[in-house]
Amino acid sequence: MDAITRSYEETLVAYFEEEIEGEAYFKALAAHFSEPGAAEKLVLMGEVERCSANVMRPLLAKYGLKTRDETMLREKAVTTIGRDSGRSWSEFVDHVAGYYPVYIDTFEALERMAPAEDRAALERLTEHEHVTIAFAERERAGIADSAKPMRDYVALCDSQN
Numbered sequence: 001m002d003a004i005t006r007s008y009e010e011t012l013v014a015y016f017e018e019e020i021e022g023e024a025y026f027k028a029l030a031a032h033f034s035e036p037g038a039a040e041k042l043v044l045m046g047e048v049e050r051c052s053a054n055v056m057r058p059l060l061a062k063y064g065l066k067t068r069d070e071t072m073l074r075e076k077a078v079t080t081i082g083r084d085s086g087r088s089w090s091e092f093v094d095h096v097a098g099y100y101p102v103y104i105d106t107f108e109a110l111e112r113m114a115p116a117e118d119r120a121a122l123e124r125l126t127e128h129e130h131v132t133i134a135f136a137e138r139e140r141a142g143i144a145d146s147a148k149p150m151r152d153y154v155a156l157c158d159s160q161n
Helices: 003-032 038-063 070-078 089-099 101-113 116-140 148-160
Strands: none
Touching (some): 003 038, 003 101, 038 116, 038 148, 089 116, 116 148
């Protein structure tokens, strides 16, 4: 196996594990905000992460890649919510809108590294960051149905898996 293939496969595993952790993280974080609708939106963020992990499962299987135990990953994620549980809802949303675009760059780098036949799945993976950021921007703007991009992503993902 060449270095590029190894790097691609290692990145697939790392990103999959981060999505598993992300689902648990956002769902656990939901208990820390009292603003109306915040908990539901965080649970939905977790569902977006679940869907993005599911997009990756066929790629992991295709390459015979092993990941760490998902239960352990979820438990680990719950222990890290302190970094965001101390923020106000508006601070959290500002953080998502301001910081999460960096993740788009990392997912797009994975797309560029991928064999052509994997790119459609990885584009769906990258899309999960776009919808999460779109949610945060809509939430900041006071749009009533700020979570629509995430709901649409989950609905599409669930219909395809």
